[in-house]
Amino acid sequence: MKQENHLWNRNGVLYFRMRVPASLRRHIQSKEIRCSLRGMDLQTAARKTKLLERELAKLFKQALNGMVDMAILHPLVRQICNNFLFFDGQSQLRQFRMSFSLQQCNDTEEWVRYWLRNEITQSPIAQMFAFYAAQRGEAVDINDPNNDALILDFYKAYLEVLRIQKERMNGNLRNGYDDATPEGRFSQILSPDDTSPDLLQAPEFDVREILSMCAVPEEKKCPPTWENLQHHSRKSPKEEKPSNSSSLPVEVPAQIAPASGITLAEAVRKYIRDRQVKKNWSDKLTTMKTGYLNVLLEHFGADKDVALISNEDMLDLYENVLKKYPWNRNKLYPGKSLAEIMPLSPRYIDAGTVQNYIGAISTFFRWCQKTGRYMIANPADGFGEGRQERDDEQRLPFTTKELRSIFQEVAAMPNRPYFSRKMYPARYWVPLIALFQGMRINEICQLFLDNIFSVNGIPCIEITANEERKQKVKNKYSRRIIPIHSTLLKLGFLDYHDSLWSAKNRQNDQLFPMLTASDEGYSRKMNSFNDVIHKLVPDEKRKTFHSFRHNFDTVLMNLPDTNPFLIACLDGHERTGTLAGRYAKGRIPDMQSMLERLVYDFDIFECLNKTPLDDKTMAAHIARLPAREF
Incomplete structure (x- = not known):
């Protein structure tokens, strides 16, 4: 039963369908554009299909008039369908809450603004940009100063992406992307009413505009790390794929956080000094905290780049070192390394002391992230078994x-x-x-x-x-x-x-x-x-x-x-x-x-x-x- 122009209901699932002009079918590789709208309500689907219909009709008209290079027509159609249909606002709103919190979105925005303000072009976002460009056949070397302006432009587009995502999380779909703002304006990164003539007439893709269109968080539910920040594309939800469907999102491989240029030993030294000055640490507290952090230095090495310590590295430290750390080590095993102590089957520290180590290490990484800006995420977040007792059970009153x-x-x-x-x-x-x-x-x-x-x-x-x-x-x-x-x-x-x-x-x-x-x-x-x-x-x-x-x-x-x-x-x-x-x-x-x-x-x-x-x-x-x- 036909619900709206180009909107169909088949066995309870809504679909968008639009015929491709005969002269363009060999370039589109399909007789029609057909996409599942699974998960959308009727009102949202109707609004989305109207926008998509208008955008595709404009694109087909320009292609028939010779304004579009036929070699890029198929990717353009796929890109437009992805942006308008696969990543609808309501579904996005639910998935975004599970995978990327508003606070994490704000933290990412803070970093991007910092990079933009200081014209820093060595960043995970820049690496992400290079991957997108490579998928479009563009070689973008982020180490080449000639590409600095291009990367800084991408930062600006990415900030707009983050704005839209935050609007979605707040339940506002009239954000200029999913729908026009209350003032009737659309976001500059993708305007349904104004497809860029420069882009469509160009013989090749303009990566600055195409890449800025992709802005969707990771669907994978995992702790937020730098690797998760490349949320520009994800796999679409599992669904019954209609035949000849060509609207498949682009996948981006996981990234590795860039080196910060500061060693673990230097970061620890700066952190201790910072706490002594700002927090007035006593000599006793300094000695205790230094002892906790020395475990990092011994396990990872003093010359390890602090930004390269990952969540997996911390898991190894937690499982294989902290949970098996020798009790009263300095007195019982003076001068011995962990490798020398472990075969002696030492008595291990208790769970409370493990938590003290984790707390001190996590606080250090948080300082590296927020104050030192040496790393993007805290690799120690989420570690530790946590206290099993209630707060009122940590110390008991006497009978x-x-x-x-x-x-x-x-x-x-x-x-x-x-x-x-x-x-x-x-x-x-x-x-x-x-x-x-x-x-x-x-x-x-x-x-x-x-x-x-x-x-x-x-x-x-x-x-x-x-x-x-x-x-x-x-x-x-x-x-x-x-x-x-x-x-x-x-x-x-x-x-x-x-x-x-x-x-x-x-x-x-x-x-x-x-x-x-x-x-x-x-x-x-x-x-x-x-x-x-x-x-x-x-x-x-x-x-x-x-x-x-x-x-x-x-x-x-x-x-x-x-x-x-x-x-x-x-x-x-x-x-x-x-x-x-x-x-x-x-x-x-x-x-x-x-x-x-x-x-x-x-x-x-x-x-x-x-x-x-x-x-x-x-x-x-x-x-x-x-x-x-x-």
């Missing part, structure tokens, strides 16, 4: 029984062999502050005496950064002033503070003067407290000193009528939302009310063999604190 045993051990420390009287104040108070204040270990260890003060009669702790004192915070939300839990006051925390504050010959102005600063902060000497924890909780590696903070959050978040905003203000977590994150500020009395609702299911005074101080004594301690306004 009530475990908390009781930990603080009973703290109370018994003076009776243990090798007891350090100098370190005991820190080992006593630091875990208590972590449990009742929800503070991170270094936030506690780096406190100075003047970080303890009162605000309108409420004793408070200030967590801040001070470069001179080497005090650090994790992020901007970590800077905070929080009230002190009454349990710490009853245990005599302010009495301990006052004893140091009033001492005439104190060692320094720290709250814990026995702790010294290092690259990782002030917590180095307290990290050994994890040994105490692992001795008492031997079968669970996910319970560490940081678990005190998880106990704090777990209790408060499970309270009826809890307030997540105040909890985030107390423990220094990010406050979500513009209002909460930028403008809102937790008030000290409100935070104190929330904090005092923190109650654990065990008696801390009984564990520590302590008698709570009375209110009068606590009030005297608070009165001696320096006062501040907030």
Whole structure:
């Protein structure tokens, strides 16, 4: 049944059919042009066939009038059919979402603009151009300066291609290619109303115009790499091919990313230097990151061009090196290469450490791509097994029984062999502050005496950064002033503070003067407290000193009528939302009310063999604190 002029429905499949003038059939090699419109709805098919009919009729008329070289008539017909029918907007819209995201399209556009702006003619897009030209019998040497202007013109056409593709992804088919824009204009790369007379009269193809007509993403579903960027042509969907069909898309072989001219070793050196300057990497962090990246240098070689590291190379690194990387390598196998270590059947690093390597390597490649512009895509994207646990399972809170045993051990420390009287104040108070204040270990260890003060009669702790004192915070939300839990006051925390504050010959102005600063902060000497924890909780590696903070959050978040905003203000977590994150500020009395609702299911005074101080004594301690306004 005929639906529209040249539009036919056969067994539920729409077809475009148009007779070829008799005098042109030997050149077209067919009596009619017939193309399947599988996947198109009737409205889209009708609109497409009207445009195609008009374009082919114009072409046939010019051919009959001698305006077209008959040798190029068949490729022209095939090209026009491909552009108008095979790559329809609706089908394109669905396939484009699966294979090439809007972000990847934007990234590609950024690169092409960069190449165009800097007149860089050595690029994968230029290589793609050369392949198209070769298929048309044109030899385009991208290394020849005489072809620079031609390649730069192709960049401009390609930018227009990307614009149209983004319009399609946004659902706009009135983009000047699939249909006229709302203003009635068509894209310059292929105008159905204005076939180029210069092109049709030319004895050979003008590659600048013909190549710019092809603009279709890869149908193959695979991670985006530079090899996938040559999405100018693809195989058409599998379909029932009508007889004498000549409209077959052109296939382009996969490309290899061009060399960047910078070695892997040089890229690593520049990356480390860049992070030290811009991100203020500490010596410890620099050493750790360098260790991760040294695996790349050892596996690929220092002289490897960084741009030539592919997704397949990373797969080999991941499967054959990282998953089999020796645990504690530097201490157990000093001076030995991986090739020498592997036959020794070493113990492998765990999955979490593998993820640390992958994360550091992926971040490095991302920097090479975005900042250094040494490579087009990140070859480490998509690697790693990922974390199997939820975020709240990465560290677990202690049970009530475990908390009781930990603080009973703290109370018994003076009776243990090798007891350090100098370190005991820190080992006593630091875990208590972590449990009742929800503070991170270094936030506690780096406190100075003047970080303890009162605000309108409420004793408070200030967590801040001070470069001179080497005090650090994790992020901007970590800077905070929080009230002190009454349990710490009853245990005599302010009495301990006052004893140091009033001492005439104190060692320094720290709250814990026995702790010294290092690259990782002030917590180095307290990290050994994890040994105490692992001795008492031997079968669970996910319970560490940081678990005190998880106990704090777990209790408060499970309270009826809890307030997540105040909890985030107390423990220094990010406050979500513009209002909460930028403008809102937790008030000290409100935070104190929330904090005092923190109650654990065990008696801390009984564990520590302590008698709570009375209110009068606590009030005297608070009165001696320096006062501040907030």
